[in-house]
Amino acid sequence: MAKILVIEDELSLLDDLLEMLKFASFDVAGAGDGHQGVALVHEWRPDLVLCDIMMPGIDGFEVLRRIRSASNTAHIPFIVLTARTDYTVQRQAMEMGADDFLIKPFSTNELLSAIASRLKRHQQVSSSSEQRLEDIKQKLARMVAHELRTPLISIKTVSDVISRQMHQLDPEEITELLQTITVGSDRLSHRVEQMVYLTQIQAGVLTAETIAKNGVPSPLWEILLAANNLARRFAFNPPPNVTVDMQDRDPGLMLLCNPPAIKHAFAELIANAITFSPPNKTVYLVQWQAEGSIIVSITDQGGGIPESQVAAAMRAFEQINRESQEQQGIGIGLTVASHIIQAHGGTLALRSVVGKGTQVIVNLPTYTAPN
Template identity: 35%
Template sequence: MTKILIIEDEEGIRENILELLNGENFEAIAVENGCKGVQLAKEKTPDLIICDISMPELDGYGVLQALRSEPTTAMIPFIFLTALADKANNRKGMELGADDYITKPCRPVELLNAIDTRLKKQAAIHQQQSQKLEELRSSITFSLPHELRTPLNGILGFSELLLTELDTLEPEEIKEMVEQIQTSGKRLYRLIQNFLLYAELELIATNPERIKALRSHQTDLVNSLISEQATQQAKQLQREADLHLQLEDAQLNISPARLKKVVEELVDNACKFSVPGTPINIISQVKNNSFILSITDKGRGMKPEQIENLGAYMQFERRLYEQQGSGLGLVIAKRIIELHGGSLTIESIPDRQTKIQITLPTS
């Protein structure tokens, strides 16, 4: 049964709406002020909220701000019920995230139509989310075998040579083959981990409680973490000398592990898709309560359509270049940042430069 929360301080109006909704087979619950409304919304997670604007203690705008700032209630359809019908008040409510306005006094059919419209829209959103999850499952089913084949072939091929030709191989040849097996094994492990992480992030994105839990972590000394992770990644790819760091410290609501993953993937991309000997500049600053991190390389860059069509299972112009992989790293970094209330943007000039900038709110 669809659950609707009514927040209205006038008892007569509150009781009339309750009677109307219960008569239409909704599960209607009601409270008389904004503070109780916010608390009940967090406890009951209704399918829709109808809220008066002019109330003591906490008005409707305060209720809406409080609910939109909580992952568990941020997406609940919200209808203002108000005697304030001027454009300025309507605009203020819409800017805060209200879905609709109903002016008091209103006819029952008007209120029911507004509720029906909002519930249908919410159902469409849920359907889109389900479709995305289905696309994710299909993409993994299609892409995973292909992506795993190359490193797996390396492991199987060299191990077979060792088994069949061991007696005729020189120690140096054996060492080289074992190193190749280890390299392929590490690559295979990273591929699997990235596929699993991407699937996890997409599932988190559909669950407000998990988003809230994700944002509950904190990282101090961000500059030290970025410096260590970027240096480690560049060293693995023999690009440590090309790394130039200019970092400002901050405190962020993101776990160290998630932030490390973002830095790992972005520095990995910058190293792999630019020529050794060219600079990779990493700069961070705190501005207007936001932490801004940019990573710039002088590599082959990306075309506007490639940036626009950035997808989880596409590596741009893969056939033309040596680098193999799912192209998933950049998408993982973008998803992590978005789930923490931030953004990732790409500015690129093909064959000249790529700048990736992430922005996160400071603690």
């Protein structure tokens, strides 16, 4: 039984609509104003909202904005009810994310038809999204099995060698074997961290709402320094003598963030730049402030990405030109970084020229301490 929330300040009409929907076998709830309506959306989680536009206090536009701005309610179908026949109201509602509108007075058939259409469409979209998520999970499971098994085999093999031949190995050989174990364990730890953040992102645990509520004001420069150190662990089999030039230190730039997550995001970006750089080259990391935003640019001197493949670089589980640039890893680092940055209210963009290198540009909101 679908749950329908009706938000209408004209109480006689509200009662009529609720009775009509009950008779049509819907589970219903009503709200007499916008404040109560928004609260019920979060508390009751309806399958569809019917909302009047012209209400005192919070009007229907503001109700719609609040529902669409919250990640856990943004998907709920929203039908506007209005007595105004001018197209401007309808256009504004649709531009803000309304799914449909009904002009008062409307018939029972018109109402039920609009509800049925929106619920059917929502179910189709949900089914498609669930299938895509299931496909991703299956692909992830296959790749995780490979990516976790490979370093485990390396660690197990080397451990067995040390265990069996300890008395026959000289100190240099033991040191080399222990280094192999360290590299394998670092790689394994990195893969697990990626999976944890991917899970948090998909589960809605790491969101703009949680960061706004629980975020910690942190100096950008300290985050970038920590990320650079972490990137050295993330970069698998990096080319020799690649340096990171961190320019234009500004200790005054602050972020409201989840520090471990944002460090991980920048570390993924720096590690990618290191991994795909030629030997003896430099990765340039620059930061500056512009119109209330913090900009961080990470530029390598690698082979670059063809323009036609830049969009694919942001998809989960892909590596560009995998045949010619084969590197170990699931290839989700860039996608995980992008989602973490989006959760912090930021954006990530790629600029690349084949044969010259790639620039990653991160734009994040500046944190200003309240007075």
